[in-house]
Amino acid sequence: MKKLLPYWLVAPYVVHMLVFVAFPVVFSVVLTFHRWNIISPMEFIGPDNYVRLFKDRLFWQALFNTFRFLLVHIPLQIGIALGLAELLNRTLRGAAFFRAAFFLPVIVSGVVVTILWQQLLSFNSGMLNRLIAGIGLPRVAWLDDPAVAMYSIAIMATWKNVGLYVILFLVGLQTVPPQYYEAADLEGATNWQKFRYITLPMINPTIFTVVVLSTIGGFSLFIEPYIMTEGGPLNSTLSAVMYIYQQAFQYYHMGYSATLGFFFALLILAVVAIQKRYVEQEI
């Protein structure tokens, strides 16, 4: 009995891993070679799902939309988070309050935040347009113009998540020993030079972490377009994950959806590998 104790202790985790991670991964890979609508039995169709994927213009558009979102969201998020962290890293009065305030949206439910922003960005009754109209400028179709909607969502997602990255950057900044800045002061470095030559290289591991986390987070874009725009207008905010969801749970194309998911996971892996190659630097 005593010999078995260690196995009993690790059993819950192993069972959890097998049921909720290993099995779904293996099953979804198996699914990519089948047609299955949950109700009927699975039908083996070979590589048909993969062939279909490469011909599916809507999927490629959803991918393109996702990249468009990332292109705005990641730089915006990193820039704002780093800027705010720099400010909060100084001995500011009320720094603790601001740290908490910036983090608050992170812990609020995504659905709640999205509904809030939906109201804020509404064409007719939104507060933002009322402000714009108030100063005599034309109203903007934040969520109704295909050219604008995805960027509106990117800004909203940035607002929602930036607090987490502020904290990560703050931790990164606080690991830089103050002597480095003092040595730079003696050398006559300006604030910008200190930031460029000391802070940025020193917090590179944090930057890399933030880039990877926000890339993965960005690729998972779902709640915002699902609630705010339902992928519209004209599929301009249809994200890859939303499309995968639609294939699975609206059309019950479980095999095809699994194929999209599998392909998408490989794509994320490739993007992160590229980031690792070009962003990460050894200190």
Added chain:
Amino acid sequence: MSRVQLDHIAKAYGNGPRVIRDVNLDIQDKEFVVLVGPSGCGKSTLLRMIAGLEAITDGTLLIGDRRVNDVPPNERDIAMVFQNYALYPHMTVYENMAFGLKLRNMPKTEIKDRVTAAARLLEIENLLDRKPKDMSGGQRQRVAIGRAIVRNPQVFLFDEPLSNLDAKLRGQMRIELQKLHRDLQATMIYVTHDQIEAMTLGNRIVVLRNGDVQQFDTPITLYNQPVNRFVAGFIGTPPMNFLPGRLSGTGPLQFQSDQGAVTLDLSQSVHAPALASFRGHAVTLGIRAEHMSPVPVPGRSMPELTVQADAVEHTGNEALTYFHLDDQRFVARLPADLPLTFGQSFRLFWELDKCHFFDAETELAIR
């Protein structure tokens, strides 16, 4: 000309008490001055004030006859070596040394010349492509010094630069720093808590305590003529032995320890004239470990005491022998071949003229 003058310099943080109080120092051109004192005495703060990393609350700081109180660090023409080296880990040795020159937009060829010359001086030419993490503590220390040298500053500031090195390396680096001072002919101000470093490196030493200068003098003067009990106890290894007592009020001039273990006739000693005005006062006697001997030196006034060894530390060339007088712990530096062991009683002769006396109230030396 790189004279550094501190005129009534003081420092307080916010409305708090002054951590540096009215410091006056005149450090001459090309002098090597060491600031020494226990932790929290304000030596690093004082150095950082000279560097411009800490604001000066009161007083005037002159570097080369120019008032620099409000001059930013980079315009003071100084270079500083930090305790933890502060080498940028993402830069190579070359980049670290060239960083300051690059910021000044110096031509690349001149940067290269200066870095190469400094690297040659410090014998680190083969390390220029390495990063700090690939080097030993001693090598990093040299690079940190090299980074200071390339700027060719008027004044070098060192903030406990050897404290992260092992004892053997510290000894080597001390010698190299002396050589560097000779080669560069620059003013150097050096902070340490290690009084051996202070004694071996400094042309003059500033002993600090609680933000006050206790004594600013040559090492040998500090050792032989400490101005107060603190300096006497701080300078020297092992530290000076102290014995509280009282001088006789009348009759022959005598020192008697508080608990009566020691009575010394001082009427024929060199101290007699100075001590005369302290008759009847409480004084503290101080004697260094090497001024006690197991045999009397002919021709010297050497009173004899019999004591019992509490512990004997053999260091090879000497035996540090510990014993108690009254309730004070004493140590004597005795010859290594003396067959002494724990608990053994032995005779000890004191070099009376080498003793120091301090006013028990003010702790000032009586001379």
